Amino acid sequence: MIRIKSCAKSDVSQRTLSEELLERIKASPTELHLLQDALQSVHNLEGNPKDLEKIVLELLPNTESYQDLKNWIFQEKEKVISRLRYDWIMSEPSTFGSWSYLQKAQASWERKMLRSLNAMCQELGIRLAVKRDPKQSEAILQNWTELSLVFNSLVFLCYIYCYTPTEPSIIKPVFGPKDLLEVLICIKHPNMKYTTRSATENSSNMSFPNWGLFNLPIRVKDITALSEFFSPLSIDQPQYGIDELFSPSFGLTREQEAEEVIRSKSSAAAQAYLQRGCPLGYRAQVWSLYLNVHVTEADVLHYNQLKLRIAEEECMTDQLVCKEVQLTASNDEMHFVFCDYTYQVLLPFTRDATIQEHFKTTLASAPRAVARQAHESVVFPPSGVIPFHGFSMYGK
Numbered sequence: 001m002i003r004i005k006s007c008a009k010s011d012v013s014q015r016t017l018s019e020e021l022l023e024r025i026k027a028s029p030t031e032l033h034l035l036q037d038a039l040q041s042v043h044n045l046e047g048n049p050k051d052l053e054k055i056v057l058e059l060l061p062n063t064e065s066y067q068d069l070k071n072w073i074f075q076e077k078e079k080v081i082s083r084l085r086y087d088w089i090m091s092e093p094s095t096f097g098s099w100s101y102l103q104k105a106q107a108s109w110e111r112k113m114l115r116s117l118n119a120m121c122q123e124l125g126i127r128l129a130v131k132r133d134p135k136q137s138e139a140i141l142q143n144w145t146e147l148s149l150v151f152n153s154l155v156f157l158c159y160i161y162c163y164t165p166t167e168p169s170i171i172k173p174v175f176g177p178k179d180l181l182e183v184l185i186c187i188k189h190p191n192m193k194y195t196t197r198s199a200t201e202n203s204s205n206m207s208f209p210n211w212g213l214f215n216l217p218i219r220v221k222d223i224t225a226l227s228e229f230f231s232p233l234s235i236d237q238p239q240y241g242i243d244e245l246f247s248p249s250f251g252l253t254r255e256q257e258a259e260e261v262i263r264s265k266s267s268a269a270a271q272a273y274l275q276r277g278c279p280l281g282y283r284a285q286v287w288s289l290y291l292n293v294h295v296t297e298a299d300v301l302h303y304n305q306l307k308l309r310i311a312e313e314e315c316m317t318d319q320l321v322c323k324e325v326q327l328t329a330s331n332d333e334m335h336f337v338f339c340d341y342t343y344q345v346l347l348p349f350t351r352d353a354t355i356q357e358h359f360k361t362t363l364a365s366a367p368r369a370v371a372r373q374a375h376e377s378v379v380f381p382p383s384g385v386i387p388f389h390g391f392s393m394y395g396k
Helices: 014-025 029-044 052-062 064-090 100-124 134-142 144-151 154-161 177-186 223-229 248-264 267-274 280-290 297-312 316-327 336-351 353-361 391-395
Strands: 129-131 313-315 368-370 377-379
Touching (some): 014 064, 029 052, 029 064, 064 353, 134 144, 134 297, 144 316, 144 336, 248 267, 267 280, 297 313, 297 336, 336 391
Antiparallel strands (some): 129 313, 368 377
């Protein structure tokens, strides 16, 4: 007998969600900031009040750290729910052993990528990682804002690999969207069994799947709920940046609302505001607020460390990034001006080990390589993501 979990049970309980959020916030900058404000509130109190905890809880909502906490919860809540739902889905039983057929397809795809990468390295005589020459390191750090000039220089490429000027063109992306699409098309669910019929029968029915019928509770909104849900997209609701013609008063109103959202410092308010478009001059601030992205000294230090790793060590993926930028961004009339910014984003991305966190909620596994004179394998590239054709478009 096949047991199917109800879709209605996939909701995450508030208790589980709260416990996960409490674990995530421990020792985080958000918790430390909140603790500092709480201690400051206690320090500012006169005398020794009896109900100290209650007084502090009443004072905290007026602090800046309290709004930071609300923004943190707004962002982390979706991440926690996504991970918990992933765990729930992976534990769902099916006829042929859960999602093993997808895991096999994923493992086969990863092996194919690694074979392609290793074959290209052997063909061109390129090592996966090697120390750069001091002159190369100095050139990269000094020209960090003009990396396209550095990496597009044939002299620079020849100096690294001792190539003739025509050989760098041999480097090509490991895979492209078309390759991935072909693999996805070939994936078949175990419940799909094909039976070949005789040639005398209808050719359109040469094969057919053995389907089964299951009654599953699927939550679907009725027409009234759908109309209410999509009300922001109705004709009488203009969209900034989509509608070509709108009144000057509407544009002025959107700018005033953007300033109010920025002053509120609320991620939830920014999300609601962005649903109807945002004026160009406010997009950076409003989107940063919605994503709860604040560049701190620790972030700057982390980015500078990634820069040093790029300057000190040459990874084979650097050449994949360079080739990808040349094939896509450099040849696009709208994106070629962002080539240098693309390098400044994608190269550190390949060195950032924190990206491996995303593998916890996917079937994928990070590619690994064994270094010389080493007994254990390490993730390569450090981010666990091999650049592919079209990868540079994500950096924009």
